[in-house]
Amino acid sequence: MADSTEGAGRAGVVGLGTMGAGIAEVLARGGWSVTGVEEQPEALARAEGRIQTSTAYAESRGKLAEGEGAVVRQRISYRTGIDALAGCELVVEAVPELPELKRSVFARLDAVLGPDAVLATNTSSLSVTALAASTSDPSRVVGVHFFNPAPVQPLVEVISTVLTSTGTLERVREILAGLGKTTIACADRAGFVVNGLLIGYLNAAATWYERGYGTRAEIDAALVGAGMPMGPLALLDLVGLDVTVNVLQRMYGQFGERRFLPAPLLSSLVEAGLLGRKTGRGFYTYDGSTTTDAPGVVPPPAASRAAELPEALLVPYLNDALTMVGVRYASPATVDTGMSLGCRMPRPFDQLAALGPVRALAVQQQVFAETAEPGYRPARLLEQLAAAADPDLALHALRAAHL
Numbered sequence: 001m002a003d004s005t006e007g008a009g010r011a012g013v014v015g016l017g018t019m020g021a022g023i024a025e026v027l028a029r030g031g032w033s034v035t036g037v038e039e040q041p042e043a044l045a046r047a048e049g050r051i052q053t054s055t056a057y058a059e060s061r062g063k064l065a066e067g068e069g070a071v072v073r074q075r076i077s078y079r080t081g082i083d084a085l086a087g088c089e090l091v092v093e094a095v096p097e098l099p100e101l102k103r104s105v106f107a108r109l110d111a112v113l114g115p116d117a118v119l120a121t122n123t124s125s126l127s128v129t130a131l132a133a134s135t136s137d138p139s140r141v142v143g144v145h146f147f148n149p150a151p152v153q154p155l156v157e158v159i160s161t162v163l164t165s166t167g168t169l170e171r172v173r174e175i176l177a178g179l180g181k182t183t184i185a186c187a188d189r190a191g192f193v194v195n196g197l198l199i200g201y202l203n204a205a206a207t208w209y210e211r212g213y214g215t216r217a218e219i220d221a222a223l224v225g226a227g228m229p230m231g232p233l234a235l236l237d238l239v240g241l242d243v244t245v246n247v248l249q250r251m252y253g254q255f256g257e258r259r260f261l262p263a264p265l266l267s268s269l270v271e272a273g274l275l276g277r278k279t280g281r282g283f284y285t286y287d288g289s290t291t292t293d294a295p296g297v298v299p300p301p302a303a304s305r306a307a308e309l310p311e312a313l314l315v316p317y318l319n320d321a322l323t324m325v326g327v328r329y330a331s332p333a334t335v336d337t338g339m340s341l342g343c344r345m346p347r348p349f350d351q352l353a354a355l356g357p358v359r360a361l362a363v364q365q366q367v368f369a370e371t372a373e374p375g376y377r378p379a380r381l382l383e384q385l386a387a388a389a390d391p392d393l394a395l396h397a398l399r400a401a402h403l
């Protein structure tokens with residue numbers, strides 16, 4: 001593989017932290033000559049160590065042939081200035097999620113890169129459009145939302161803005177396909193497809209926990225029992241509570257729905273610096289391979305509503321998927337690909353088929369009645385499916401129509 005992909009071109013990555021180091025590795029594994037940029041030499045050394053560990057692990061697991069890790073590593077050079085990226089065809093920005101910082105990095109890239117270069121951001125929660133609009137040529141700016149760890153996760157969301165050119169989009173999708181990634185196309189909307197569905201569901205789970213409707217174990221076990229690969233509170237710790245709160249804030253800003261206000265407990269944990277696995281503590285405490293309930297985040301018990309789980313958490317998430325399809329933001333296939341490849345979760349439209357539109361509508365109506373929250377109003381498409389002569393067949397037809 002190393003030889004056949006040699007000579008793909010020159011790419012740059014700005015910010016070689018968790019995501020940037022992974023993206024640099026992905027590009028190098030695809031044959032690209034990669035220049036990684038950090039501000040401080042110590043950060044470059046950390047990134048080099050990270051890529052060394054990751055490629056060695058890939059070799060030990062047979063994901064890279066023996067000796068290929070060294071070939072991949074040789075394709076990556078490490079620099080402290082953005083000027084070193086002159087001549088790159090593609091640059092991916094992966095600095096922390098701070099609007100001012102990203103804008104200043106984009107301004108430098110805009111000045112340094114040639115007119116044909118593609119400028120991509122890995123942002124999870126900022127407006128790609130606003131970043132694009134701050135450059136001299138927004139038509140070449142695109143979002144590429146990789147998942148963590150980038151060398152392992154197969155999915156990338158490709159975000160186009162109202163200013164992105166078709167040529168840029170085609171080029172990026174072609175490059176990502178060459179790297180072995182599956183892409184889904186998203187317009188620039190808060191959360192894109194995957195987080196747009198996932199994060200509301202996670203916030204609802206945190207809210208249930210905070211209200212004392214179930215213990216951590218009950219909530220997580222109920223959703224695992226319903227086919228989710230992990231419970232929502234454990235998943236929150238994995239995603240990072242700060243990342244979740246950032247995405248929620250953008251979703252709330254864009255959609256104005258109260259259910260996207262971060263659960264107060266989530267905000268408190270973030271303020272306390274308890275961000276989940278990466279800090280060793282969130283909803284759970286992580287000590288090596290041992291996971292235990294974290295102290296200090298136990299809400300006062302209320303009458304348990306664990307029996308209503310998992311439908312009370314799953315159905316609003318499926319309702320959101322139908323809303324996305326109804327407003328033509330995503331097709332059922334896009335949603336299914338996003339959630340199954342991005343989060344290893346069951347395909348939402350399979351879950352909806354298993355439950356049936358009639359049952360889903362009944363649950364959603366109940367949630368809406370209880371919360372009086374407009375965001376929980378049953379999706380028009382859900383009402384239409386449930387009202388069809390044969391709801392299951394109507395759902396099947398909806399999925400087939402978008403293939």
Ligand code: NAD
Nearest residue numbers: 015016017018019020038039094095096097122123124148
């Ligand atoms: P991180 O903090 O691990 O890495 C950021 C890196 O950028 C650090 O190494 C830092 O030293 C470097 N940096 C800071 N300022 C810089 C500058 N001026 N020039 C060059 N380098 C600079 O963050 P991360 O988790 O890798 O996130 C990076 C981006 O990816 C964010 O936009 C985040 O929202 C997004 N993202 C993160 C994840 C995830 O799971 N961590 C997933 C998808 C997308």
